[in-house]
Amino acid sequence: MWRLVRSAATNLRRFSTAIPGPCIVHKRGTDILHDPWFNKDTGFPLTERDRLGLRGLLPPRVISFEQQYDRFMESYRSLEKNTQGQQEGVVSLAKWRILNRLHDRNETLYYRVLIDNIEDFAPIIYTPTVGLVCQNYSGLFRRPRGMYFSAKDKGEMMSMIYNWPAHEVDMIVLTDGSRILGLGDLGVQGIGIPIGKLDVYVAAAGINPQRILPVMLDVGTNNQNLLEDRLYLGLRQPRLEGEEYLSIIDEFMEAVHARWPKAIVQFEDFQMKWAFETLQRYRKRFCMFNDDIQGTAGVALAGLLGTVRAQGRPLTDFVNQKIVVVGAGSAGLGVLGMAVQAVSRMAGAAANPQFFLLDKDGLITKARKNIDPAAAPFAKAPGEIEGLGLREGANLVDVVKKVKPHVLLGLSGVGGIFNEEVLKAMRESDSTKPAIFAMSNPTLNAECTAVDAFKHAGEHIVFASGSPFKHVDLGNGKVGHVNQANNMYLFPGVGLGALLSGSHFISDGMLLAAAECLASYITDEEIQQGILYPPTRSIRHITAEVGAAVVQAAVAEELAEGHW
Numbered sequence: 001m002w003r004l005v006r007s008a009a010t011n012l013r014r015f016s017t018a019i020p021g022p023c024i025v026h027k028r029g030t031d032i033l034h035d036p037w038f039n040k041d042t043g044f045p046l047t048e049r050d051r052l053g054l055r056g057l058l059p060p061r062v063i064s065f066e067q068q069y070d071r072f073m074e075s076y077r078s079l080e081k082n083t084q085g086q087q088e089g090v091v092s093l094a095k096w097r098i099l100n101r102l103h104d105r106n107e108t109l110y111y112r113v114l115i116d117n118i119e120d121f122a123p124i125i126y127t128p129t130v131g132l133v134c135q136n137y138s139g140l141f142r143r144p145r146g147m148y149f150s151a152k153d154k155g156e157m158m159s160m161i162y163n164w165p166a167h168e169v170d171m172i173v174l175t176d177g178s179r180i181l182g183l184g185d186l187g188v189q190g191i192g193i194p195i196g197k198l199d200v201y202v203a204a205a206g207i208n209p210q211r212i213l214p215v216m217l218d219v220g221t222n223n224q225n226l227l228e229d230r231l232y233l234g235l236r237q238p239r240l241e242g243e244e245y246l247s248i249i250d251e252f253m254e255a256v257h258a259r260w261p262k263a264i265v266q267f268e269d270f271q272m273k274w275a276f277e278t279l280q281r282y283r284k285r286f287c288m289f290n291d292d293i294q295g296t297a298g299v300a301l302a303g304l305l306g307t308v309r310a311q312g313r314p315l316t317d318f319v320n321q322k323i324v325v326v327g328a329g330s331a332g333l334g335v336l337g338m339a340v341q342a343v344s345r346m347a348g349a350a351a352n353p354q355f356f357l358l359d360k361d362g363l364i365t366k367a368r369k370n371i372d373p374a375a376a377p378f379a380k381a382p383g384e385i386e387g388l389g390l391r392e393g394a395n396l397v398d399v400v401k402k403v404k405p406h407v408l409l410g411l412s413g414v415g416g417i418f419n420e421e422v423l424k425a426m427r428e429s430d431s432t433k434p435a436i437f438a439m440s441n442p443t444l445n446a447e448c449t450a451v452d453a454f455k456h457a458g459e460h461i462v463f464a465s466g467s468p469f470k471h472v473d474l475g476n477g478k479v480g481h482v483n484q485a486n487n488m489y490l491f492p493g494v495g496l497g498a499l500l501s502g503s504h505f506i507s508d509g510m511l512l513a514a515a516e517c518l519a520s521y522i523t524d525e526e527i528q529q530g531i532l533y534p535p536t537r538s539i540r541h542i543t544a545e546v547g548a549a550v551v552q553a554a555v556a557e558e559l560a561e562g563h564w
């Protein structure tokens, strides 16, 4: 068995996998043309047109897949040309529409163009445009995609799950819409996020598109604008809370597990209290993970280790890094949790991480009243900060000026919070190459722009953002490299590795292996140029590597039972 799993890991590296499934088509005629899984548009050859009852239902000329591909790309490029100078959001939505129409019509062609042009299309199907799509979902809605389970479906989910047409499902991304990127509670409109994440799974991990399932659990919304919007497509009631809420998620998880016991469930964009609670509740019972807590943590840790290398220091020097994390939500706390683990592994009992955590009320210390239990382990004791002249609730500028951090990392969802004063304070960092991570999404919620970071904090910084920015022209032929610090570099490999390992749950060791794999992916020469993460165009390769590392960790921990 172990040999089998090991060879799966090797094959993964070699081929960047696609998991095939049996494909017997029972449909005929227009049913085929209207089914994006099987539709080839005008690409059906005459023999298939006869066999599938399509003769007469299509124009006579057969247009090959390659010709259709070229035609799509030509129309996409002419859209780009014709919309030059128009407002960015309008252009992005127009691009999303043309891709979405193809997705609705012909998935084979859609995923081909997506895989081949991932660098261009990721910002459309994923962050930042997916945020705009979620905000405008009710107006953009034409056809449903994925499944919707609502509070009104209580008691029905076990039968509902059989309404999904695919016999097998490998990968599910689930949201309750309560914290969509940095945009807050978008209720049922948040379905755009599972759809975008699963598109990345197909493009990066080669998951069979017929075996993915985006899911929205609609337990209501607390967004007053949506509740008052007559076109809102979700339940017009406040969010369920407490046991009522959990009973809905429990029922869904049981239903999924009953039909597809091997499916991986990725929790995405849940508000913090439910993100942690559901992770704790399900992580040993089901093969699931929370991307915002665990995926983000791995991506951030890889970047943080990269910054140590960029400073020309040995990795073990990570234990001495002064890191200011702004945002004590699911993402910020996930990052700190993994970073503390890394320091403990390196320094053992003597570990004394120099990490500082801020939320909307400033620096979090043990003096804080009603401190969130999840943040408490990272709160500074008054004795640790008095010498710096800091106290409970100190503001960001003060913290940066006094701590002189090596790294300033934002996961606050607050656009522009790394303002000129904060960035200028980073010039006094104790590091020769300070790092600024503005990880919040989408673009308008980033803590600062790339241009501002290089302008105010200095040309010597290392910069990363959650949503893409263009590299920055620093003049004199110099370029400020912009990294995309986004969990998209990790979650597809975590899901793929977990799936192929056949593990019953996803262990800390598997997640750590994923992060370490990403951290070691970048060469020393690249690190010297400020490159911490691979370019999006390498996402298939890095995903195969991460997936293999996850499988190997599962094997080492004797969790792997193999995929079949």
Ligand SMILES: NC(=O)C1=CN([C@@H]2O[C@H](COP(=O)(O)OP(=O)(O)OC[C@H]3O[C@@H](n4cnc5c(N)ncnc54)[C@H](O)[C@@H]3O)[C@@H](O)[C@H]2O)C=CC1
Residues within 6 Å of the ligand: 179, 180, 181, 182, 183, 271, 272, 291, 292, 296, 299, 326, 327, 328, 329, 330, 331, 332, 358, 359, 360, 361, 362, 411, 412, 413, 414, 417, 439, 440, 441, 442, 445, 465, 466, 467, 485, 486, 487, 488
């Ligand atoms: N780049 C990436 O891969 C990822 C980025 N994110 C982004 O991180 C952001 C936060 O996500 P979550 O932690 O899940 O949200 P959350 O809502 O759980 O946490 C937000 C945190 O920011 C704090 N905050 C709000 N205003 C603040 C201010 N003015 N100053 C300091 N802190 C402030 C809040 O007190 C809270 O602790 C979102 O924008 C999300 O898009 C999340 C996951 C992955």
Ligand SMILES: CC(=O)C(=O)O
Residues within 6 Å of the ligand: 127, 180, 181, 182, 269, 291, 292, 440, 441, 466, 486, 487, 488
């Ligand atoms: C990237 C991501 O998962 C987020 O912004 O929530």
Ligand SMILES: [Mg+2]
Residues within 6 Å of the ligand: 181, 268, 269, 291, 292
């Ligand atoms: Mg997320």
